[in-house]
Amino acid sequence: DGGITQSPKYLFRKEGQNVTLSCEQNLNHDAMYWYRQDPGQGLRLIYYSQIVNDFQKGDIAEGYSVSREKKESFPLTVTSAQKNPTAFYLCASSRWEEQFFGPGTRLTVL
Amino acid sequence: SQQGEEDPQALSIQEGENATMNCSYKTSINNLQWYRQNSGRGLVHLILIRSNEREKHSGRLRVTLDTSKKSSSLLITASRAADTASYFCATDHSGSSNTGKLIFGQGTTLQVKP
DSSP: OOOEEEEOSEEEEOTTOOEEEEEEEOSOOSEEEEEEEOTTOOEEEEEEEEETTEEEEOTTOTTEEEOOSBTTBOOEEEOTTOSOOOEEEEEEEESSSOOEEOOOEEEEEO | OOOOEEEOSEEEEETTSOEEEEEEOSSOOSEEEEEEEOTTSOEEEEEEEETTOOEEEETTEEEEEETTTTEEEEEEOSOOGGGOEEEEEEEEOOGGGOOOOOEEOOOEEEEEEO
């Protein structure tokens, strides 16, 4: 059963803590992406990776970090430097132009 | 910002009616894509139209692209209650570098009343 998974579905963080969001795909896609979605808004690109061991900043990378050690995995760390991290985070992957999305992680800062 | 703009922001129609939503963008594109998002879920790809295409169909969906006006429209015919969702256009401006990066619009929320 091919697809893209994200965990956890809900995540609560205290101010000053780093948290890591998981994204895994078994679609054999080279490219992976992280987006942030705020209520009533579109998606904004945080980071993307076109190949293992390489990644690029998107439009809103400040306060976030990523790694791409395996083709299947692209974890996102939300650091304490991110001033307003409460949002819905979406991971996607692609082989060509079409992107396939995971179900999302909703992060809330307490 | 290259972010696309969509209108209307919200649309409410009766089942069986057609729904049209529009997307505009600012700079040249490789392709334009439409995605659907049910509340609290991930996005699902609906249709892609390339910059050298003017119209595409997929089932009850019809997409048009006017590169001279930098705009696109998505038409959903004979709408159903299950079409209730948010619809986003996304544009690829990566040119020859083909990064696959997409710029998403803010979306149109469609409500189809049974």
